[in-house]
Amino acid sequence: MIPEQHFSVIIVAGGKGTRAGGEVPKQFQSIGGKPMLMRTIEAFHRFDYRMRTVVVLPAAYRTLWEELCRLHRFILPHILVNGGETRFHSVKNGLAKIGEDEIVAIHDAARPFVSPEVIGRCFGEASDLRCGVIPVVGEKNSLRLLNGETSKAIDRSRIRVVQTPQVFPADLLKAAYQTTFHERFTDDASVAEESGIPIKLVEGDEKNIKITTSIDLAFADFLYGNNLI
Numbered sequence: 001m002i003p004e005q006h007f008s009v010i011i012v013a014g015g016k017g018t019r020a021g022g023e024v025p026k027q028f029q030s031i032g033g034k035p036m037l038m039r040t041i042e043a044f045h046r047f048d049y050r051m052r053t054v055v056v057l058p059a060a061y062r063t064l065w066e067e068l069c070r071l072h073r074f075i076l077p078h079i080l081v082n083g084g085e086t087r088f089h090s091v092k093n094g095l096a097k098i099g100e101d102e103i104v105a106i107h108d109a110a111r112p113f114v115s116p117e118v119i120g121r122c123f124g125e126a127s128d129l130r131c132g133v134i135p136v137v138g139e140k141n142s143l144r145l146l147n148g149e150t151s152k153a154i155d156r157s158r159i160r161v162v163q164t165p166q167v168f169p170a171d172l173l174k175a176a177y178q179t180t181f182h183e184r185f186t187d188d189a190s191v192a193e194e195s196g197i198p199i200k201l202v203e204g205d206e207k208n209i210k211i212t213t214s215i216d217l218a219f220a221d222f223l224y225g226n227n228l229i
């Protein structure tokens with residue numbers, strides 16, 4: 001699918017990476033010799049080089065990012081925006097750079113292995129339907145629902161694990177993000193559906209992992225080092 005000029009992505013890289021640890025937040029740490037955030041930006045550029053890219057960064061790490069870009073001769077165009085207190089606030093800051101008539105994807109910098117196929121499926125559906133489109137995968141583990149001291153097995157065939165990119169007509173998402181922050185807003189679909197925006201699920205990808213812990217970082221580096229991704 002060849003997207004129109006008004007397709008944009010906001011890559012949220014404004015987090016602290018507390019669970020991953022390390023000297024700098026995980027999005028600046030290397031996977032296969034290159035900072036994770038560069039790999040994530042490249043994934044969208046590979047899908048379509050005309051994609052307008054907004055990158056949300058912690059204000060305190062702008063200089064580091066600029067140094068890394070020089071060091072790695074990274075020249076893919078992107079607009080920098082300062083991050084906020086939570087992912088919700090970072091997305092909201094990014095949306096300020098997006099026009100009402102665009103179709104916008106929100107993507108975690110922490111998901112560098114997103115494929116062109118997954119990106120294409122999300123944009124493809126969102127441009128036709130006035131709704132949000134999000135990629136999901138099934139759950140491989142058995143699941144239990146806690147109830148005080150007890151727990152009960154639940155039917156995993158009815159569960160879907162949510163990934164990014166999450167794609168929306170920008171006018172709808174910008175309006176949804178005018179709401180007050182709540183902790184239940186763990187992704188963009190949860191914000192959007194609060195405003196009554198329907199959410200369509202499309203097939204995600206097992207490889208589109210979110211790098212959250214130091215184990216995930218080591219695993220990602222191993223996958224690159226062994227040509228497994």
Ligand SMILES: Nc1ccn([C@@H]2O[C@H](COP(=O)(O)OP(=O)(O)OP(=O)(O)O)[C@@H](O)[C@H]2O)c(=O)n1
Binds near residue numbers: 019025087091107211
């Ligand atoms: N204030 C924040 C918090 C998170 N994010 C981004 O949202 C994505 C998903 O968040 P997560 O993986 O939880 O990252 P962190 O918040 O950095 O991790 P932690 O909770 O371990 O500190 C990441 O790309 C992260 O950089 C962001 O842009 N702004």
Ligand SMILES: C[C@](O)(CO)[C@H](O)COP(=O)(O)O
Binds near residue numbers: 162163164188210212
């Ligand atoms: C947006 C997300 O990646 C979808 O799975 C996820 O909700 C982010 O959660 P986190 O708690 O910020 O890691």
